[in-house]
Amino acid sequence: MYKYSDIDKKIIASRVKQFENQVNRRLEGKLTEEEFKPLRLMNGLYLQLHAYMLRIAIPYGELSSKQLRKIAFIADKYDKGYGHFTTRQNIQFNWPKLLEVPEILSELSSVEMHAIQTSGNCIRNISSDHLAGLTLNEIEDPRPWCEIIRKWSTFHPEFSFLPRKFKIAVIGCAEDRAAMLVHDIGLRIIKRKNQVGFEIFVGGGQGRTPIIGKKIRDFLPKKDILNYLEAILTTYNQEGRRDNIYKARIKILVREFGIEKFRSLVEENFSKLSNKELEIDDKSIEEIFGFFRLPPLKPNTNQIPSKNNHEYQNWIKQNVIPHKIQGYSIVQISLKAPKKPPGDATSNQMIALAEISEKFSFSEIRVTHEQNLVLPHVSNEELFNLWNQLKIQNLATPNLGLITDTICCPGMDYCALATARSIPISQKISSHFNNYLKQKEIGDLKIKISGCINACGHHHVGNIGILGLDRKGQEFYQITLGGSAKEDAAIGEIVGPSFSENDLIDAIEKILDTYKKHKRDKSDDFLSVFRRIGIKEFKKDLYDNFTKKA
């Protein structure tokens, strides 16, 4: 993984000192809250419902065991013993004290981590495929490109005060595991006539106006990527609206201009940037790629241990996938154990996982945008031992991609913007469907839950999306169907009037009944059925069975 240069270290250390000074000035009354708020947000520090919240970047979802141990240490010393992995490969602490945040940032800097640009109207943490560098069908590892973009975008003077926040995702293969098409810019590495470059999408996003990104470039040579990103950001900076927060994202600009006009403006800016300053030479690319080499894995014929244990077998089937190097596996760790808040991990789990990763996976851990973790390089012969150790930590739930593997925002339990709670809904779903065979019968199904229209829980792109609403002081939940965050990205359609918390599980059961009724065979998943029969069938079956409607 990437290692900080001396310059990186100096930048981060000076930023910690700078923020410490700003906090002191705030506490002494030399800065008002109005003056301090943008400064704290630039360091990932929000004020939420109960306390401050600190969001820490995990660049492109990659963590070392040392970093995870430090996060656990911070959770214990400065917070309440747990952290929350988010849908953009960050981690959040919900209870830090302002007074102690500079110390936390200093601790983070000692393991090459920070909270810079995890908030504010700037380019946020670059996210990526959690299986980057691990699969055979990848054109090229996207992580070095994320790092190149991270270096360019960190403290970029022109792009620190954009009209609105800006999110970029990079993937390296046809499969989209990073929700690339609902990012402000989505980059997919492709190969054309033996040349590797980028296919570029722009103007995707969720929130109150969900839009799938539009293709702006069929192919861009790799060396030009920073110039092209600079051209897109410059166009957005010049033309994006600053008069209305709800119309300030680039997706609105692209929609209002139309992709053709937006493209021509970008291309015009791109041609102006032909001074080559941002062109990346092969040597620099090679240097960055050097940080992302695979550990020394030797291909072998080791088989996955076969044990007469159903739980273990289910876990192997559901959570373990082949590594591109024969004899190794990629282990996906669910953070969706029954009755636990999705994406949360306790400090004890983190410490255990750091040790486990050192023993079984070359000290490497990945964070997924679906709020799970990955051990990327596990020898097949170690899988049973690994499973036993994960099980002790309640980290061996076999539900990856199934109905209880929900994405869920913190909702009204933590968030000052939320209109309803989301975690209790997720917990109800995980309790109700807590049976592996029942989940397998339903098949692959993504439920995504947001506690408000800002859509941090990605409900728009859930196969079943759930949006928490406030109806005259009562929590109600609107259901959308048919969304997808993958390469076939789609925004879900609202099925009809919303449901109370008490009726919601029954409503999901009715939706599943309709699905099962029309399912042709085992491979016919929920999304395929929805796309074949449309929303009307679901709607009819659902509302014929309910009298209580909001």
Place this chain on the structure above:
Amino acid sequence: MVKKLQGETFLLSANELRSGKVVFFTSKGWSSSSSEAIKIKVDEIDRYEEISIKEEKKCIIISPKFVELDDFGNIKNLRDKIRNSGITIKI
């Protein structure tokens, strides 16, 4: 702060600047216990708003707000209830 207020009786709440924790205004100053908080009638709002502005300037609190009470003197809105009682889930 008072523009969107509805109701008759309120508590004055805020977050402590240093810790961020939720506090309520009592006769003895700020407390984390809402049960000790002063119940403020709608016609007293201006006076307590002035207090909150002074407390903000003294760097004791941030984000002051009035929390509406129902006819029985209980916190009315779910968000405010959660803010007072804590998260509704087990970690």
